[in-house]
Amino acid sequence: MNGTAELIIDGKTLTLPTVVGTEGEVGIDISTLRSKTGAITLDPAYGNTGACKSAITFIHGEKGILQYRGYDIAELAQKSSFIETAYLLIYGELPTAAELTGFSELLTENQMLHQDMRHHFDAFPPKAHPMSILSAMIHASSSYPSAKTRYKTLQEAFPIHAARLISQTRTIATNSYRKAAGLPPSYPKTNLKFTENFLHMMFSLPGEDYELNPEIVRALDLIFLLHADHEQNCSTSTVRMVASSQANVFASASAGVCALWGPLHGGANQAVLEMLQEIHREGDDGTKFLNEVKNKVGNRRLMGFGHRVYKNFDPRAVIIKEQCDKVLATLKKHDPLLAIAKKLEEIALSDEYFISRKLYPNVDFYSGIIMRAIGIPVNMFTVLFAIGRMPGWVANYKEVMDDTDSRISRPRQIYTGETLRSYKPMSERA
Numbered sequence: 001m002n003g004t005a006e007l008i009i010d011g012k013t014l015t016l017p018t019v020v021g022t023e024g025e026v027g028i029d030i031s032t033l034r035s036k037t038g039a040i041t042l043d044p045a046y047g048n049t050g051a052c053k054s055a056i057t058f059i060h061g062e063k064g065i066l067q068y069r070g071y072d073i074a075e076l077a078q079k080s081s082f083i084e085t086a087y088l089l090i091y092g093e094l095p096t097a098a099e100l101t102g103f104s105e106l107l108t109e110n111q112m113l114h115q116d117m118r119h120h121f122d123a124f125p126p127k128a129h130p131m132s133i134l135s136a137m138i139h140a141s142s143s144y145p146s147a148k149t150r151y152k153t154l155q156e157a158f159p160i161h162a163a164r165l166i167s168q169t170r171t172i173a174t175n176s177y178r179k180a181a182g183l184p185p186s187y188p189k190t191n192l193k194f195t196e197n198f199l200h201m202m203f204s205l206p207g208e209d210y211e212l213n214p215e216i217v218r219a220l221d222l223i224f225l226l227h228a229d230h231e232q233n234c235s236t237s238t239v240r241m242v243a244s245s246q247a248n249v250f251a252s253a254s255a256g257v258c259a260l261w262g263p264l265h266g267g268a269n270q271a272v273l274e275m276l277q278e279i280h281r282e283g284d285d286g287t288k289f290l291n292e293v294k295n296k297v298g299n300r301r302l303m304g305f306g307h308r309v310y311k312n313f314d315p316r317a318v319i320i321k322e323q324c325d326k327v328l329a330t331l332k333k334h335d336p337l338l339a340i341a342k343k344l345e346e347i348a349l350s351d352e353y354f355i356s357r358k359l360y361p362n363v364d365f366y367s368g369i370i371m372r373a374i375g376i377p378v379n380m381f382t383v384l385f386a387i388g389r390m391p392g393w394v395a396n397y398k399e400v401m402d403d404t405d406s407r408i409s410r411p412r413q414i415y416t417g418e419t420l421r422s423y424k425p426m427s428e429r430a
Contacts, residue, residue, distance in 0.1 A: 229392025304365030
């Protein structure tokens with residue numbers, strides 16, 4: 001039941017309504033604060049600010065809960081697929097057989113890039129980061145509408161645009177990899193499912209199709225599913241902010257890619273591998289490194305452990321760890337970096353220093369290991385994150401578009417610069 005809160009400013013009491021979510025979380029509605037008092041709140045990084053109401057994803061960090069549209073992430077990981085989960089996130093309910101077939105067919109129809117777009121890849125430097133290519137190409141793809149996308153409103157065009165984004169993001173990603181690797185572009189096959197097609201387009205050699213391993217396909221599909229949405233994180237909030245201006249979904253998603261690129265966000269699994277490479281270069285098995293972390297020697301940072309939101313454990317890590325073990329057992333990889341990763345995991349899960357500080361392996365740790373084992377280059381890790389997160393961005397975009405009360409995002413600030421002063425001629429400046 002909604003209640004009220006009281007705020008006292010300069011001796012005056014302002015009564016503010018509270019809002020209670022379906023899972024019991026409480027928010028204080030301050031939407032009238034400035035108009036009634038002239039004051040605003042200051043909340044750097046928005047850590048205590050609810051910028052929207054959303055029905056897509058629920059997280060309870062203290063209890064390690066993650067739910068998509070009311071479904072527990074563990075149940076979806078066990079019983080669903082990435083594409084079925086994508087439909088759930090975007091449209092609110094699990095699809096019927098006919099709906100899933102129609103959605104899959106729409107993805108297949110829209111997975112090819114316009115032939116002119118392939119020339120854009122040649123304009124990038126050979127060593128261009130695939131995230132910069134992905135962002136630019138997603139934005140550029142909105143310039144090539146098909147006959148099916150000529151609708152009057154963004155809402156009418158949404159189903160086609162959503163399918164193009166989810167499907168073409170994968171196609172753009174694999175083509176950026178193949179360009180950097182000096183390989184010719186590889187085209188998707190209509191008889192392969194989404195994740196199978198990703199592996200086919202990434203790794204098939206001219207005249208030789210990539211041999212699909214069920215455990216690898218399952219592991220990658222699981223990585224996509226577990227990353228599909230994660231509430232109002234940096235990139236998702238960016239997508240919603242751009243969408244609030246009534247920009248199209250391609251522009252909004254392109255901005256999300258840019259936000260995701262940062263090492264404090266989507267670049268975390270890349271940082272895990274870079275940490276493992278550093279440990280290996282120093283001839284360590286991980287033991288010395290963790291001792292230096294504990295003793296704060298040399299500004300050592302343990303990447304892929306703990307989480308800003310989850311205070312006790314990352315539910316996604318529990319799920320992906322099991323699949324990680326299966327992949328390593330299937331591939332029988334003898335990789336020194338993977339051996340170091342297992343050593344870090346072993347020590348961190350048994351050492352009281354890490355246990356007491358909630359420094360458990362998170363989803364970035366295990367997904368980084370899996371992608372390394374599959375053979376995906378480190379600079380592509382964040383790109384795969386973007387592929388997985390696309391349905392969540394699309395779902396949040398749709399939520400903004402469907403909200404008839406939505407306004408353009410316009411945060412306030414506390415100004416700390418100079419007060420009014422007079423212009424001085426150049427001759428009078430010190």
